[in-house]
Amino acid sequence: MIVMFPTLGFPNLCSSDHNPTVLAELDFLSVANNSSPQPLHTNQISSHHLHVNTGLQLLTSNAGSDHSKMDDGTSSKPENKRAKITELAQLKEDLGRMNSENQKLKEMLSHVSSNYANLQTQVTALLQQQRTEQEVKVKPEERNHGVDGGTVPRQFHDLGPSGTAEVDDQISNSSSGERTRSNTPSNNKNDKDKKETDLDTEKLNPSNTTDPSTPEATMRKARVSVRARSEAPMISDGCQWRKYGQKIAKGNPCPRAYYRCTMAVGCPVRKQVQRCAEDRTILTTTYEGTHNHPLPPAAMAMASTTAAAASMLLSGSMSSVDGIMNPNLLTRAILPCSNMATLSASAPFPTVTLDLTHNQYHRPQTPFPSQPQNFVIAPAQAQLPQLITQSLYNQSKFSGFQLSHDVGPNNSQSPRPSLQPYQQVSLADTVSTITADPNFTAALVTAISSIIGGANSPSNNANNSNNINSSSNPNVINSATISSFLGN
């Protein structure tokens, strides 16, 4: 069913460094569904097997017991032959069903892809128009305040004219001497800008030179918190992290640990790990930033999910002119994970919390309980949290996950879940059934996030220049695409 992905712009699924099991599944399905010489193997093997059995049957009846060794445990009794024929018929029926489903899924994804392309074109045009308008309105000195203005924390104040969050990391990684901590108040803005401009010229990654007004620049501000029950000190998300700090945060006796991604030099992704004060078994992992390097399959699901969630969040925060989040839009955008997702617009960083400690539909505990503007999305279908849950279950040592009945690990133990016939009105059920396959889940998460997050997918981040167009207004892409994906 994923044979068509290479033509739908999901390179993640086609790269060689992805889950080989998934590819094996695809090979099987492609073999099963195509009419090339390979697909006949299944039938040929079965027919050949039957033929051999028939021959053995004759030999056995004629020559006696010496051929029993050749039987290799496969009896040539008529009932076994009938069983084989029945099995063959069943297999053919399954193949036909898969083929039909493959066709319909192909059409569905083609439609999604088409919508995505159209929306991306519109976003590009709108972005171009907005830039043109801003260039006319904004004065030069106001541009200098563009990044620094407001209440962003220090790491974003350090952003130079390029406005990229990687500056901080580049500085710390390339030359510690370049980063002077004696920024006395006497340092005026001109000096600071000059210094940062000099630093920008030394940056290794040319992709960092993005417009500060772009979502790329603000992506690191967005955070995705994942609350999950875990006895382990840190959930395993497939990435390599290096601890660079630990703090006792106010209101929580448990220390907060700070990690940064070390899979690539200058990767801006950081995460904070802290146990819940009320329930020490709950581990809150907050991700910030987007990887600028390829990710191993094990890390793809989490990274894509967080990137998609961050993209959703930013799309909502950026959609309104006054910077106030649009709950309705976000509700639509994040509906798939609504029973676990909490959005915070008032926190220092816009944060979406994916609460994986709950199964029932009730108000999740938010990491910002004192903040009045947390949006709790209404209950709805929960494909995305299922994906997240499944991914996390596969990749971590969670001990306390409460999985929904249809995508729990028990269901995932089946190597090839039986796919129910596609029904237009029960796409969610179909998706849920498909996602019961843990191998397919990671690939699907990547695919969905490729649609949702576009530029935020790790593979795309290798070329950040493409991120501007695809993520500059992901709001449109997200809501429409998700609507198409879920409701089409």
Add this chain to the structure above:
DNA sequence: CGGCTTTGACCAGCGC
């Protein structure tokens, strides 16, 4: 010896 963790210090933002 290189990579990682620990931990005290530093810095900036924010509220009073």
Add this chain to the structure above:
DNA sequence: GCGCTGGTCAAAGCCG
């Protein structure tokens, strides 16, 4: 202006 807080740095130590 001052104190609190979150976030980060970097030296020191640990470990394989």
